[in-house]
Amino acid sequence: MARDFNVNVQDPSHAHYPHLRTFCSDFDLRNVVTSPTKFPNATTIDLALISSSSSTTSTARPGSDELIYKDCNVIPCAISDHQLVRVTYTIHATTSTLKTNRQVQVRKPPLRTLKIKRFQETAAKHMSTLHQQITRSSSQMSLDSYTEHWQDAVSDALNEYCPLKTVNAKKSYTPSPWIDDELRQTLFKRKRAHCAMIKRPDRPDLLQQFRTLRRQCKLLTRKKRSTYFQQQLINHRNHPREQWSVMNNLLGRIKINREPAAEVADITKTFTAVVNDTSLSGSTLRTPNGPLSEYSLTQFTPVTVPQVQLHIQRMNSRKATGHDNIPAQAYKLINDEIAPSLAKLFTMSLTSGDFPSTYKLANVRPIYKRGDKSVPSNYRPISILSHMSKLLEHIVHDQLMYYIYNAPPPLVPLPAEQFAYRRGHSCEDLLTPVINDWMLSLDKGD
Structure with missing residues (x-):
C-alpha cells in the first residue's frame, strides 16, 4: 500500500500518528520509507506499507504470487514539493499459480497429409511379414499374441509416416457466430x-x-x-x-464456474474404490427355465472379409482413439490390406469364445456432472475403447441379431409387437396400433 497519508512518521507527537500506528499493528504492516518525502518541511508523509510478517517477503494470500521486497528509494522531483518514492520488489510465482500447458500426443505430420499409396504398400508389407511369422511358428499362436502382433504391425506402418509426438495442447478458438x-x-x-x-x-x-x-x-x-x-x-x-x-x-449472464478442478490422483482413487467395491459384485444372472442349450447360440459363423471391410467403412472418423492411438481414418485408408488378417483374428475370437485382452483396455476419462468441481465424486468415468474392440462388438451384434430374427425351434422369432430394443422401432410405431385398437374398441362399445 503506497500513498500520501499526511502523517509525519518522524514526529510521534502528530495528531494522527497513533491512528496510523494502530492501523499498521492491526493489519501487520510496516513502513519502508525512511527518508523525508516533502520539502521544505522535510517530513515523511508519503509512505509505502508492506507486510511485516517477514523482513523481505510479503504474500498476499495463500496460493497467490509471492512479492519479494528489495529496497526503497526517495528520488528528488523538480515539479512538485513531494518527492518520488520508488519501491522495488520481485514477483515469485508459487507452485499453485504456475501455468502448466497440457501436453497431448498427436500425429505429426497430420494424417490428412499422408501419402496414401505409400502407406498402403507399407501396411501390406507388414501384414505379409505377420503372415510369414505365423506360418513359421512351430506351435499355434494364441489369440492374445496374434492380436498384439497385428496391432504392432499396424502401428509400425503408421509410425513410419505419422509418428506420435508430444505437443502442448492449444486452446480451441470458436469465432463469434455473427461474423460472416x-x-x-x-x-x-x-x-x-x-x-x-x-x-x-x-x-x-x-x-x-x-x-x-x-x-x-x-x-x-x-x-x-x-x-x-x-x-x-x-x-x-x-x-x-x-x-x-x-x-x-x-x-453476458453466462455462468462461469471458476472453482478449481479436482486432482487427477483423487479422481483416480475414487474411481478405483467404486470398481473394487465388493458390495456391487453380488448380483446374479437369471437364466431361463429348461436346458440352457435349447436357448443358446451354439456357434458363431466365420467372419468374412467383406463383412470386415463394410464395418471399417462405417467407422466414425471423429471418434477418439483408444489406448493404441490408431485413428479410425488410418484403418479406412488400409481397409483392403488389413481386412483378411482382421477377419482371421475375429474368427479365432468367436471360435475360441475368448475376447482379446488388448481389446479390454480403455482410456478412462472423468466427465464433470454437477456441484463442486473440486470434489472427485462429482465426476463420472467414461471408457474410450479402441476402434478394433468396437468393431468386433459390431460383428458379434450382427450375428446375434440375425440369430434372434431367424431363431430355430424351440425359439420363435421376435413378434411384430416387439418394439423395445429393436432398430427402426420407436414409441410412435407402438402408439399407432395401440390407439387404433382403442378406437376400434370404442366404436364397438367394448
Missing part, C-alpha cells in the same frame, strides 16, 4: 490498413484510412450482432428455455 464473410473481409482490410499505418507514420492519409475502416468495423459488428440475436429470438419464440439461453448470452 462481409465482416471478415472488413476486419482483414482494417488489419492491413493498420500495418500500413505503422510502417509509414509520416503519411496522414493512411491514418485517416485506418480510422475510417475502424469505424466501419465497429458499426458493421454492431449491426451483425444485433441481427443475429434478433433472428435467434425469432427462431426460438415457441421455446422459452432456448429464448432465455439466447437472452442470457446476449446480456
